[in-house]
Amino acid sequence: MQATTKQSNGLTPASHALTAKYRRDKIRSVCEAELGKIRTQFTKIARYTGTKPTLAHQLEDITSKAKGGVIRDIFRVLNQAMGRKATGGAKLATMKTADGTIVNEPAQVRAAAAAHGERTLAAEPASVPIMKELLHELMPNALGTDRPAEGQRGLDAACKWESFQAALRRCAAHKGVGSDGFNAHLLKSAPTTLQRRYWRALVGCVRAKQFPRLWKQWIAMLTLKPGGDAQDIGQYRDLWLVPHGQKLLMHMLNAEYIGATGWSVPGSQAGWEPGRSCTEQMLALRLMTEHAAPESRDLCVGFQDLSTCFMSILKSIQSEVERQLGVDPAVSQVVEALHHAVQGRFETEHGLSDTFTVDRGTGQGCHNGPARAKLTIAPAQRAVSQHCAGYKVRDGKGGSAPQMYYADDGCFTTGSLADLQAIFDLNWFLAKLCGLTVKVKGAEKTDYTAVRYSEGKA
Numbered sequence: 001m002q003a004t005t006k007q008s009n010g011l012t013p014a015s016h017a018l019t020a021k022y023r024r025d026k027i028r029s030v031c032e033a034e035l036g037k038i039r040t041q042f043t044k045i046a047r048y049t050g051t052k053p054t055l056a057h058q059l060e061d062i063t064s065k066a067k068g069g070v071i072r073d074i075f076r077v078l079n080q081a082m083g084r085k086a087t088g089g090a091k092l093a094t095m096k097t098a099d100g101t102i103v104n105e106p107a108q109v110r111a112a113a114a115a116h117g118e119r120t121l122a123a124e125p126a127s128v129p130i131m132k133e134l135l136h137e138l139m140p141n142a143l144g145t146d147r148p149a150e151g152q153r154g155l156d157a158a159c160k161w162e163s164f165q166a167a168l169r170r171c172a173a174h175k176g177v178g179s180d181g182f183n184a185h186l187l188k189s190a191p192t193t194l195q196r197r198y199w200r201a202l203v204g205c206v207r208a209k210q211f212p213r214l215w216k217q218w219i220a221m222l223t224l225k226p227g228g229d230a231q232d233i234g235q236y237r238d239l240w241l242v243p244h245g246q247k248l249l250m251h252m253l254n255a256e257y258i259g260a261t262g263w264s265v266p267g268s269q270a271g272w273e274p275g276r277s278c279t280e281q282m283l284a285l286r287l288m289t290e291h292a293a294p295e296s297r298d299l300c301v302g303f304q305d306l307s308t309c310f311m312s313i314l315k316s317i318q319s320e321v322e323r324q325l326g327v328d329p330a331v332s333q334v335v336e337a338l339h340h341a342v343q344g345r346f347e348t349e350h351g352l353s354d355t356f357t358v359d360r361g362t363g364q365g366c367h368n369g370p371a372r373a374k375l376t377i378a379p380a381q382r383a384v385s386q387h388c389a390g391y392k393v394r395d396g397k398g399g400s401a402p403q404m405y406y407a408d409d410g411c412f413t414t415g416s417l418a419d420l421q422a423i424f425d426l427n428w429f430l431a432k433l434c435g436l437t438v439k440v441k442g443a444e445k446t447d448y449t450a451v452r453y454s455e456g457k458a
Contacts, residue, residue, distance in 0.1 A: 093349035106350035114354035123359040155330035167251035178243035179217040209337040257371035271407030272370035302412040302448040307439035309408035311361035314435035
């Protein structure tokens with residue numbers, strides 16, 4: 001007779017497979033039951049209250065008409081339902097300075113806004129050698145075998161006429177223009193001969209690493225966050241407007257950065273990825289809860305937000321990360337030259353602020369900002385995976401799930417508070433090394449929860 005092999009848990013491969021199938025079927029049945037309850041509740045909700053559409057109808061209307069992503073519209077409707085006012089139209093009319101003084105004279109507001117920019121966007125000393133050693137330790141195999149051939153990537157590929165055409169096709173008519181007032185949509189409608197002349201001039205600037213003076217002048221549009229203090233400039237979201245010629249160039253370079261994230265950023269990062277969204281975190285957490293409850297296990301969950309992520313990253317650290325993770329050095333050098341000696345101004349109720357130096361960040365609103373930020377967040381993801389114990393969803397190597405990311409928002413899962421604390425500590429250290437700040441604002445940004453299940457009950 002053929003001997004029956006057993007695994008370390010005493011089960012034969014066949015019985016182990018049956019057990020796994022049983023658990024999958026059980027989880028699936030729980031999810032289907034929950035979905036059935038939601039469907040039942042949804043059908044009972046009146047679509048209109050008088051002439052006003054209800055929340056359910058608004059959400060149904062969004063999902064039925066949308067052709068692309070619906071997350072932004074869904075959150076807009078939910079925020080309105082929760083009573084959060086859409087305060088984005090407010091402009092900075094009076095301002096609270098760093099010492100707490102309130103200023104309202106136009107010249108004072110413009111000067112105070114510039115002082116805030118000078119203070120928060122100034123360069124800081126960076127430990128580049130330490131980051132270099134950490135990258136060698138954490139990501140020795142980051143440069144995978146799935147990298148495209150040299151002829152399909154790099155600066156030469158980005159400067160081709162076909163790349164310029166693809167970038168031009170992305171230009172929309174109603175986009176905010178930069179300090180030079182030029183709208184690239186006009187070039188999109190121009191004859192091909194004129195487009196080719198502009199392309200050759202742009203490639204000449206790239207090869208010489210010399211760019212128009214106005215490309216060094218950025219303007220930040222400020223949008224007040226829901227529930228934010230209109231006098232606190234830190235409560236505004238900043239979206240930076242740059243000249244459209246610069247945007248065209250960054251679109252041309254985008255393929256290099258997207259490729260670099262593909263071979264170096266861990267799969268636990270779902271932000272700025274086609275076909276992925278923050279709903280992955282919600283579903284995974286729900287499944288972990290259903291997994292922990294029947295097995296009477298502890299489930300500890302932590303949430304982390306990186307404050308002003310794009311505009312906080314130190315340029316020297318960003319350059320080292322890109323160098324170590326295989327971005328074409330020629331591409332990085334062009335972006336470094338483009339972002340060197342940039343002068344910024346904030347939009348206020350009294351006009352543009354005084355100028356200040358922008359000496360850090362990847363550019364909030366830049367087309368390559370997300371991909372470049374993901375490269376800088378990746379070392380922290382690798383560190384957590386290698387040195388921290390996550391919540392175990394199955395036995396064996398790789399059976400734990402310590403983290404999930406959506407952009408700069410991290411979600412950490414462990415089986416003990418000590419392991420969760422270790423993840424927070426490690427992330428705080430690496431964030432500080434990159435110039436980032438872990439945002440702590442009550443229970444809204446960075447927070448944790450720990451639940452112990454016994455006999456299926458919390």
